[in-house]
Amino acid sequence: MKIPFNIPFISGNEVTYLNEVIGEKVFSSPGKFAKKCEKELSKITHCTDIRLTTSCTSALELAALAIEIKPKDEVILPSFTFVSSANAFALRGAKLVFVDINPKTMCLDESLLEKAITPKTKAIVLVHYAGLTENIEKVVEVCKKNNLFLIEDAAQSIDSYYKNQHLGTFGDLGCFSFHDTKNIHCGEGGSILINNKNLVKKVDVILEKGTNRAAFLAGKTDNYTWQSLGSSYGLSEINAAFLYAQLQELKLVTKKRKELYKLYQKNLLPLKQKGFIDFPESQNNHNAHIFFIKVENKIVRDQLIHHLKESGISAYFHYSPLHLSEMGKQYPFISSGKDFSKEESEKVVRLPLFYGLTENEIELVSKGIKQFFEIR
Numbered sequence: 001m002k003i004p005f006n007i008p009f010i011s012g013n014e015v016t017y018l019n020e021v022i023g024e025k026v027f028s029s030p031g032k033f034a035k036k037c038e039k040e041l042s043k044i045t046h047c048t049d050i051r052l053t054t055s056c057t058s059a060l061e062l063a064a065l066a067i068e069i070k071p072k073d074e075v076i077l078p079s080f081t082f083v084s085s086a087n088a089f090a091l092r093g094a095k096l097v098f099v100d101i102n103p104k105t106m107c108l109d110e111s112l113l114e115k116a117i118t119p120k121t122k123a124i125v126l127v128h129y130a131g132l133t134e135n136i137e138k139v140v141e142v143c144k145k146n147n148l149f150l151i152e153d154a155a156q157s158i159d160s161y162y163k164n165q166h167l168g169t170f171g172d173l174g175c176f177s178f179h180d181t182k183n184i185h186c187g188e189g190g191s192i193l194i195n196n197k198n199l200v201k202k203v204d205v206i207l208e209k210g211t212n213r214a215a216f217l218a219g220k221t222d223n224y225t226w227q228s229l230g231s232s233y234g235l236s237e238i239n240a241a242f243l244y245a246q247l248q249e250l251k252l253v254t255k256k257r258k259e260l261y262k263l264y265q266k267n268l269l270p271l272k273q274k275g276f277i278d279f280p281e282s283q284n285n286h287n288a289h290i291f292f293i294k295v296e297n298k299i300v301r302d303q304l305i306h307h308l309k310e311s312g313i314s315a316y317f318h319y320s321p322l323h324l325s326e327m328g329k330q331y332p333f334i335s336s337g338k339d340f341s342k343e344e345s346e347k348v349v350r351l352p353l354f355y356g357l358t359e360n361e362i363e364l365v366s367k368g369i370k371q372f373f374e375i376r
């Protein structure tokens with residue numbers, strides 16, 4: 001491919017910090033670099049209780065354990081999301097209740113929530129697609145009114161804000177990804193923001209394989225034992241050192257991605273005005289994680305992706321709705337009668353966007369898209 005979809009960011013300091021880990025010979029979690037990362041994440045998000053995890057998937061699984069999801073509990077989530085948002089709760093035996101998305105935001109349609117809630121509902125999982133989201137207040141209000149936990153799947157949302165508040169800090173728990181497809185990464189990694197103070201101790205026990213090792217390491221007990229269900233969710237120092245080098249350059253990464261994102265918006269505006277494509281114009285301060293356009297339908301989407309591929313440009317569709325999947329069709333799907341999760345997901349084309357992408361490459365991608373609509 002002449003223009004790949006993503007090239008993971010490298011800050012240049014990763015090797016220096018990895019050498020420090022090798023020199024100091026502390027490789028397991030939690031170590032010096034985990035603490036440094038947590039501090040850095042605290043500065044960005046203003047959340048004071050943050051733990052690193054091996055992935056966003058494990059942060060979500062940890063969240064499901066922390067809020068004690070049991071068989072028959074109901075968990076509401078959008079159908080247009082990654083499988084991990086669903087698996088984490090299905091693994092605990094929850095009955096999933098899929099809710100349709102708002103085509104404008106591609107996030108869960110909060111106006112359908114009251115219809116989805118039953119006496120068995122225990123939590124809502126809010127997925128901030130592309131680090132963009134709207135109307136969080138409404139979801140927070142519904143959770144408060146119905147005494148539900150709010151879990152934010154903020155996998156794509158590092159350095160994304162809603163009305164100046166960092167995503168992942170609105171709910172009880174916020175889960176982030178540092179997979180190498182994300183703005184910053186450590187190969188595979190994640191973190192959990194614990195906004196609900198009542199869950200801090202529980203999260204620490206679950207993270208330490210179900211033991212009170214965290215209390216032991218803090219000198220609060222003289223041994224540690226099995227306390228509850230748990231698993232091996234902590235991030236190794238090798239990954240934490242790598243992540244720290246990336247976190248230090250987060251602002252630079254966001255700034256560059258936003259410039260590239262704006263250039264796509266500028267170049268493609270004429271096609272939007274002519275009604276060939278659509279793309280979001282969020283007023284919120286987001287992290288430019290994904291630049292996606294929406295075309296007329298699946299046929300046009302596939303043709304456009306093929307056309308770009310012929311010119312050496314890598315563009316992708318995104319999630320297939322979970323309620324239509326082999327596993328997901330056993331669960332209910334709440335909608336207004338339409339199926340925007342299917343309809344809208346079939347229109348999505350994600351364009352190349354990464355730190356090292358040049359303005360010239362954006363021009364080439366934009367030109368390729370314009371050409372496609374001219375010759376159709």
Ligand SMILES: Cc1ncc(COP(=O)(O)O)c(C=O)c1O
Binds near residue numbers: 085
């Ligand atoms: C919305 C969402 N949640 C969770 C995940 C899983 O993240 P990870 O790969 O860090 O487990 C992803 C992956 O991209 C995602 O898009």
